[in-house]
Amino acid sequence: MEVTYGLSPEAVIVAPVGRVDEATWEKFGAHLSRGVEEAASQSRPTMIIDLSGIEYMSSRGLRALTVAKQEGVGAGVSVRLAAPNDIMREILAISRYDRLFAVDETVPFAEGGGA
Amino acid sequence: MTADPLLVRFWGTRGVVPVASTAREVRAKIANALVVARGASIASFEDAARFIDEELDFAATATYGGATSCVEIESGDDAFFVCDMGSGLQQFGREAMGLCRRGRPAKFNVFLSHMHWDHIMGFPSFLPAQDDASTIIIHSCHPDAEDALRRQQDEIFSAVPFEAMAATISFVAVRPGEEIEVDGLRVTAMQQDHPHGSFGYRFGDAAGRSVVYSTDSEHRIDDMAREDAFTAFFREADLVICDTMYSLAASNMAKEDRGHSSNLVAIDLCREAGARRLALFHHDPFHDDEAIQRMHEDSIRYEKLTRGGFPLDVLCAYDGLEILL
Ligand SMILES: [Zn+2]
Numbered sequence: 001m002e003v004t005y006g007l008s009p010e011a012v013i014v015a016p017v018g019r020v021d022e023a024t025w026e027k028f029g030a031h032l033s034r035g036v037e038e039a040a041s042q043s044r045p046t047m048i049i050d051l052s053g054i055e056y057m058s059s060r061g062l063r064a065l066t067v068a069k070q071e072g073v074g075a076g077v078s079v080r081l082a083a084p085n086d087i088m089r090e091i092l093a094i095s096r097y098d099r100l101f102a103v104d105e106t107v108p109f110a111e112g113g114g115a
Numbered sequence: 116m117t118a119d120p121l122l123v124r125f126w127g128t129r130g131v132v133p134v135a136s137t138a139r140e141v142r143a144k145i146a147n148a149l150v151v152a153r154g155a156s157i158a159s160f161e162d163a164a165r166f167i168d169e170e171l172d173f174a175a176t177a178t179y180g181g182a183t184s185c186v187e188i189e190s191g192d193d194a195f196f197v198c199d200m201g202s203g204l205q206q207f208g209r210e211a212m213g214l215c216r217r218g219r220p221a222k223f224n225v226f227l228s229h230m231h232w233d234h235i236m237g238f239p240s241f242l243p244a245q246d247d248a249s250t251i252i253i254h255s256c257h258p259d260a261e262d263a264l265r266r267q268q269d270e271i272f273s274a275v276p277f278e279a280m281a282a283t284i285s286f287v288a289v290r291p292g293e294e295i296e297v298d299g300l301r302v303t304a305m306q307q308d309h310p311h312g313s314f315g316y317r318f319g320d321a322a323g324r325s326v327v328y329s330t331d332s333e334h335r336i337d338d339m340a341r342e343d344a345f346t347a348f349f350r351e352a353d354l355v356i357c358d359t360m361y362s363l364a365a366s367n368m369a370k371e372d373r374g375h376s377s378n379l380v381a382i383d384l385c386r387e388a389g390a391r392r393l394a395l396f397h398h399d400p401f402h403d404d405e406a407i408q409r410m411h412e413d414s415i416r417y418e419k420l421t422r423g424g425f426p427l428d429v430l431c432a433y434d435g436l437e438i439l440l
């Protein structure tokens with residue numbers, strides 16, 4: 001699973017690409033954990049998960065989001081979702097994850113990329 | 116040679132506590148149906164039934180019912196098979212007594228997932244238990260199953276003590292993972308995550324068909340290895356009956372540790388297992404028919420959005436539903 005990390009003044013932006021399912025959820029979860037750590041170490045209060053590159057996500061991916069949210073609580077980092085495609089928007093509604101997470105329409109401009 | 120039919124009949128599909136439609140709800144359904152039907156020519160019951168089937172959805176004209184967990188499996192054998200003894204057991208018992216009067220042997224193989232009240236409350240009013248011609252064999256993985264059933268009929272809770280039940284009642288201890296054969300069906304149990312523990316059962320017949328009954332089972336966000344064990348348990352089943360009481364968000368946040376699961380996890384597990392059909396089960400007693408129907412429609416939509424291979428048929432169990440496998 002491809003991923004890029006970016007920084008805005010307020011947030012670490014994690015942008016994974018592909019589908020999150022049985023085969024990829026572990027990597028996806030690891031990327032999110034790293035994003036939370038980055039946000040804490042770079043003194044950013046927020047991690048934004050840029051969903052624009054995500055085709056779809058099964059329950060395993062959704063539960064990885066919950067784990068990231070819980071890790072964020074421990075690290076003082078709030079986790080937001082941004083830019084879901086139409087399918088992801090529907091999945092967030094069906095799972096009621098749109099009540100668990102703030103979902104932004106767009107992703108803030110990232111100043112510089114990490115690896 | 117054609118195989119005997121394998122039929123699953125739902126007598127109770129609700130979780131936690133029995134519920135019933137109110138007069139106001141029934142009246143609203145009738146009023147709405149009459150409005151939709153204005154101008155249609157409906158002169159007979161048959162016309163009306165056709166109109167209902169073609170023009171109205173399930174929640175508009177029917178109900179998912181409110182009896183708690185009780186599912187019958189009918190195989191080629193004369194013996195009755197029933198999963199759990201929730202309040203749905205009462206109606207099952209009444210129908211079974213009728214069949215027994217017409218000659219069917221009064222032998223009942225019961226499989227208990229666990230002893231929470233919604234899964235045993237039908238037993239004190241189970242008519243076959245009050246008949247000395249009946250034989251009731253209660254299979255359970257809990258060593259304290261008999262104690263729980265006796266305590267349920269303590270004088271403080273019940274007018275009829277367990278000892279006064281006229282049927283011949285016995286208990287069989289089932290060990291998870293060890294296949295047993297019961298009157299022509301092969302049965303395997305599996306431990307599930309639930310307060311005081313619960314157990315799922317997989318039933319297989321001689322023709323190779325299988326049904327899994329998996330209710331009151333929590334699938335946690337951080338225990339995916341355990342999930343692989345469920346995928347194996349559900350493997351290529353013709354029907355999997357799953358606890359889908361909560362949304363995914365509720366099951367892993369507000370309702371964590373309550374011991375229940377979600378429609379989305381059930382769909383993903385069934386799909387990974389290559390199961391053919393999923394029945395959504397153990398409905399939330401706070402949900403009305405419209406809410407359950409929405410959950411069913413959402414489930415079908417999610418299955419379609421995330422489908423990789425062949426489709427999974429997602430059904431929503433209701434009291435009275437029969438599925439022929
Ligand atoms: Zn229950």
Ligand SMILES: [Zn+2]
Nearest residue numbers: 229231309331
């Ligand atoms: Zn329970």
